[in-house]
Amino acid sequence: MILLLSLVIAVVFGSGAFLILQRDLFRVVVGIVLISNAANLFIISAGLTRGDPPIRPFPDGATIADPLVQAMALTAIVISSSVAALLLSLVYRLYLAHDSVDIEDVSAAEVREAEALEGDEDVELREDPR
Amino acid sequence: MDSTLLALPVLIPWVLAAALALLDGRRPYVGWIAVAGLGAGFTCVLGLTFLVIRGGPVETVAGGWPEGVGITLRADALGVAFAVVSIGVILASLVYEVLGGVRSRTFPALVAFMAAGLTGLFLTGDAFNFYVFFEISMTAAYALTGYREKDHQVRAAFIFAVINLLGSVIFLIGVAALYHVTGSLDMEVIAERASRVQPSSIISIATAVFVAFSLKLGLFPFHFWLPAVYVGSHPPVAAILSGALANIGGYGLLRFGADVLPRELELGTVAVLILGTASIIYGALQAISRHETAEVLAYSAIGQAGYILLALGIGGPVGYAAAVVYAVVNSMNKALLFLAAGTRGPLVGAAFAVGAFSVVGVPPAAGFVGKLAMFRASVEAGSVALTALIFFGGALSFVYVFQIYQRVFWASDEKEKAGPLPTRVLVLLLAGLVLAAGLWPEPLLVLGEAAARVLEDGP
Numbered sequence: 001m002i003l004l005l006s007l008v009i010a011v012v013f014g015s016g017a018f019l020i021l022q023r024d025l026f027r028v029v030v031g032i033v034l035i036s037n038a039a040n041l042f043i044i045s046a047g048l049t050r051g052d053p054p055i056r057p058f059p060d061g062a063t064i065a066d067p068l069v070q071a072m073a074l075t076a077i078v079i080s081s082s083v084a085a086l087l088l089s090l091v092y093r094l095y096l097a098h099d100s101v102d103i104e105d106v107s108a109a110e111v112r113e114a115e116a117l118e119g120d121e122d123v124e125l126r127e128d129p130r
Numbered sequence: 131m132d133s134t135l136l137a138l139p140v141l142i143p144w145v146l147a148a149a150l151a152l153l154d155g156r157r158p159y160v161g162w163i164a165v166a167g168l169g170a171g172f173t174c175v176l177g178l179t180f181l182v183i184r185g186g187p188v189e190t191v192a193g194g195w196p197e198g199v200g201i202t203l204r205a206d207a208l209g210v211a212f213a214v215v216s217i218g219v220i221l222a223s224l225v226y227e228v229l230g231g232v233r234s235r236t237f238p239a240l241v242a243f244m245a246a247g248l249t250g251l252f253l254t255g256d257a258f259n260f261y262v263f264f265e266i267s268m269t270a271a272y273a274l275t276g277y278r279e280k281d282h283q284v285r286a287a288f289i290f291a292v293i294n295l296l297g298s299v300i301f302l303i304g305v306a307a308l309y310h311v312t313g314s315l316d317m318e319v320i321a322e323r324a325s326r327v328q329p330s331s332i333i334s335i336a337t338a339v340f341v342a343f344s345l346k347l348g349l350f351p352f353h354f355w356l357p358a359v360y361v362g363s364h365p366p367v368a369a370i371l372s373g374a375l376a377n378i379g380g381y382g383l384l385r386f387g388a389d390v391l392p393r394e395l396e397l398g399t400v401a402v403l404i405l406g407t408a409s410i411i412y413g414a415l416q417a418i419s420r421h422e423t424a425e426v427l428a429y430s431a432i433g434q435a436g437y438i439l440l441a442l443g444i445g446g447p448v449g450y451a452a453a454v455v456y457a458v459v460n461s462m463n464k465a466l467l468f469l470a471a472g473t474r475g476p477l478v479g480a481a482f483a484v485g486a487f488s489v490v491g492v493p494p495a496a497g498f499v500g501k502l503a504m505f506r507a508s509v510e511a512g513s514v515a516l517t518a519l520i521f522f523g524g525a526l527s528f529v530y531v532f533q534i535y536q537r538v539f540w541a542s543d544e545k546e547k548a549g550p551l552p553t554r555v556l557v558l559l560l561a562g563l564v565l566a567a568g569l570w571p572e573p574l575l576v577l578g579e580a581a582a583r584v585l586e587d588g589p
Contacts, residue, residue: 020292020296025288028292032292032295032296035295035296035299036295036299038299039299039302039303039306042302042303042306042307043302043306046306046307046309046310047309047310068309068315069306069309072258072306072309075258075262076302079262079265079269082269083265083269083272083291083295086269086272086273086291087288087291087292087295090272090276090284090287090288090291091288093276093279093284094281094284094285094288097281097284098281106281106285107285109281110281110282110285113281
């Protein structure tokens with residue numbers, strides 16, 4: 001069970017890391033979501049105990065499964081999903097501005113803008129004898 | 131009474147942020163409500179600092195749970211030192227932006243959320259709670275980086291968010307692993323139980339935690355995101371990011387390194403010292419080679435983070451005190467420099483020069499106190515190489531800060547119009563504060579020593 005869980009976490013984390021290295025920003029967001037979920041799986045596996053569900057009243061002499069990891073994973077899921085929403089909105093904002101979600105296109109457009117600005121400054125300098 | 135004062139600095143910004151989120155932040159009165167609320171939070175933190183310095187750590191268990199079950203809130207000298215300076219920097223940056231005119235309806239609310247997250251994480255005694263507060267302040271920071279919504283700012287926000295989320299996930303895995311090994315989330319209990327198991331089972335967790343905080347602080351091999359983010363940001367946002375948010379890294383390294391996992395820190399001393407040295411030299415050399423003010427300051431931040439790491443590596447009461455004092459002074463410097471570089475006009479150059487002298491460590495600016503503490507730590511460690519490095523780093527920083535001064539403030543350009551008078555007065559007040567902290571360093575040193583005692587005694 002431990003080997004299986006660690007394999008699953010490794011595969012999820014690995015595919016997330018692979019996606020983060022892509023140029024397509026949507027893939028980067030999906031990569032982050034996968035990596036956050038690898039962390040959630042890790043939290044669950046950090047407190048993997050066998051036992052009855054931790055719901056009161058407890059039966060006498062029963063072993064109770066660790067409820068804390070569930071609470072932690074739940075919190076982490078909420079955080080990761082809200083951050084994923086924030087990232088998606090940032091990507092959408094970039095898409096509206098550049099009509100592309102490829103980081104290369106976005107950077108290239110920025111370089112063009114910067115050059116255009118510098119070009120304006122050169123013109124001003126030439127007009128200004130100082 | 132004590133426990134109320136402990137909860138208030140977290141609660142006030144929190145309620146404030148929730149209320150502000152409903153209002154339009156572009157209206158001046160909303161901005162001033164935010165300033166008043168954060169001012170109240172700042173006053174509470176100051177009051178808490180006095181209590182902690184006088185009577186030792188204040189502790190309470192949230193929600194009336196029995197001790198050991200509920201989440202602990204704990205204010206000790208280390209936490210309050212970082213809380214005071216971070217909230218102070220956030221407050222100053224917020225006032226600066228409100229005076230200059232807020233351009234987005236969410237700005238005051240985001241700043242208040244970040245203040246709530248930061249005070250929460252400095253005043254919590256629970257590792258997972260630390261992560262939650264840390265995510266609250268980071269999420270506010272991602273959104274703040276995109277403030278003004280220029281394309282390059284949105285792109286910077288995206289880079290910032292992706293890299294730091296990776297760091298947060300690594301930290302979360304570290305917390306889960308600590309829970310697995312020690313069976314607790316309370317930092318004191320973790321520290322106590324971690325000292326009883328083999329270091330080999332914890333050293334990999336300690337490495338993960340170290341990497342996570344180094345990413346936040348922007349240390350040398352983990353710095354690559356930092357210049358892109360600071361260059362794009364609006365000056366008050368850059369001041370908040372480098373003066374308040376980067377404190378998470380410094381505080382986290384001190385808390386988890388020196389307080390919770392001291393044996394593992396000792397095992398990694400050599401690595402810590404090498405990374406600190408590399409950070410100082412790399413940051414300073416890169417800063418000298420850059421032209422744009424924000425870029426120079428960004429690389430300077432990488433270099434300054436190296437000193438904190440160096441002091442952490444030296445360790446002992448003197449080293450830890452130096453790390454705390456240096457981190458506090460560095461926050462003040464960065465806030466002053468970014469805010470001063472964001473405006474123009476008479477006397478702004480003088481304020482910038484005070485900040486520049488403070489970065490270099492020339493008396494009477496506050497930076498002198500920080501550098502002096504660093505020198506004391508290196509002499510205590512008995513290492514000539516470290517003393518020489520601190521001197522050399524200071525000399526390099528002299529070159530880059532005065533390069534900016536020369537380029538920006540000496541070249542008189544009539545086309546640039548002066549910034550509004552109130553923001554200039556604010557920048558001058560900050561410069562006065564940096565000078566005052568240098569002339570009357572006792573409070574700073576007392577705080578540093580008290581924090582070092584917390585770390586040294588262990589839980």
